[in-house]
Amino acid sequence: MELTPPMSRELRYYNGVLALLLPLLLLVTLWHAYRRRGGWRFIRQRLALLPSEPASIGSWWFHAASVGEVNGLIPLLQRLQQRKPQQPIVLTTTTPQGRERAAQRLPNIACYYLPLDYGRLLRRFIAHHRPQRLLLMETELWPNLIACARESQLPLWVINGRLSAKTSQRAPSWLRRLYGQSLQQCTMILCRAESDWQQFIALGAPPQRCRVVGNLKYSAPLTVAEGEIESVVPTDRPYILLASTREGEERLLIEALSQLPQWRDYLWVVAPRHPERREAIKRQLHPFELAVRTAAEPISATTAIYLLDTLGELTAAMARATLVVMGGSFSDKGGHNLLEPAALGRAVVVGPDMANFATETAAMVAYGAALQLESVAALPPLLAQLLAETNRLTQMGEQARRYIAQQADIVERYLASLAIE
DSSP, X not given: OOOOXXXXXXXXXXXXXXXXXXXXXXXXXXXXXXXXXXXXXXXXXXXXXXXXXXXXXXXXXXXXXXXXXXXXXXXXXXXXXHHOTTSOEEEEESSHHHHHHHHHHOTTSEEEEOOOSOHHHHHHHHHHHOOSEEEEETTOOOHHHHHHHHHTTOOEEEEEEOOOHIIIIISOHHHHHHHHHHHTTOSEEEESSHHHXXXXXXXXXXXXXXXXXXXXXXXXXXXXXXXXXXXXXXOSSOEEEEEEEOTTHHXXXXXXXXXXXXXXXSEEEEEESSGGGHHHHHHHTTTSOEEXXXXXXXXXXXXXXXEOOOSSOHHHHHHTOSXXXXXXXXXXXXXXXXXXXXXXXXXEEEOSOOGGGHHHHHHHHHTTSEEEOSSGGGHHHHHHHHHHOHHXXXXXXXXXXXXXXXXXXXXXXXXXXXXXX
């Protein structure tokens, strides 16, 4: 039997910090259960209280943080079920929205919340389900999760691997060393892009266990139910969507865009990344006539802004937008997934910070499928020009759809890399 390596100094320090943070993490868990509608299930499973849960013995255990990561996994898991229908699969997430999305699109897969990153909780989960392998989506490098997988001799894969600057550069030196130790326990790391491959190796991953495969999110399913498009933004007026905006961006963008000569010709739909910020956003945008989705406020001919303060409706809102301005890119958040509006044939404009999708942004800009700005000050003149040239918007949307179609083999590439035939 392979011996479990002794706990490193960095992991001991990490566990000491977690012990001090336990009361706070319990409060955060309760808050998420209440505010994000996770309920008792969320509390019970985050604390690995599992006696009543059915076990999935011999399963392949996939973990994806939230909705975006789940969306990226769905085509891979669906294809895996077709190839290996007898193979049990477990999918864990960390948010209620991620679990809800998984339950909707993957009804035959057991979905759970990942326990908090405490060794005792994770050992309990692993002992209950006894999985065969663990596959982590993107950046879910939880040190105790990886240590417990190693302890249980689980083959451990990172798929669609990416590293943010926060993880690879801005983290304290002891935490970077701990991440490096965790990466050395991985069987294989399948990366989105060359830049991610380089960052994984710089952080300590063995080069021989890293491979560039591509971005699974190219295959994310974007289906909208009949009638959902009209119901999400209930108006015949043309609208421009500010998607996945982060704190401070709503006011920044609206104040800039309100100077447009075409301002009154369009409805401006604001879809914040975190809808629970709705009250703060309403205060910031109070000078403008505003309608709020969750308050069921109607959109009139004079409504300037529609606050789409919900989760799970962004795709439907994208489907009919004249143009999508991607949030998180005009602050220091690294941007959000511009592949979703591209797959729907929407023209996309992003701000200067698209670090989370740098490779995809550069490729789409070069392909004529997106535009990237150096600052928010450049947004009003650009939109004034685009809205005066509707043919250009149509061409950008068509190019975006073509670009996504070129990546249609991404799921097969991952199946081949995972040796799934």
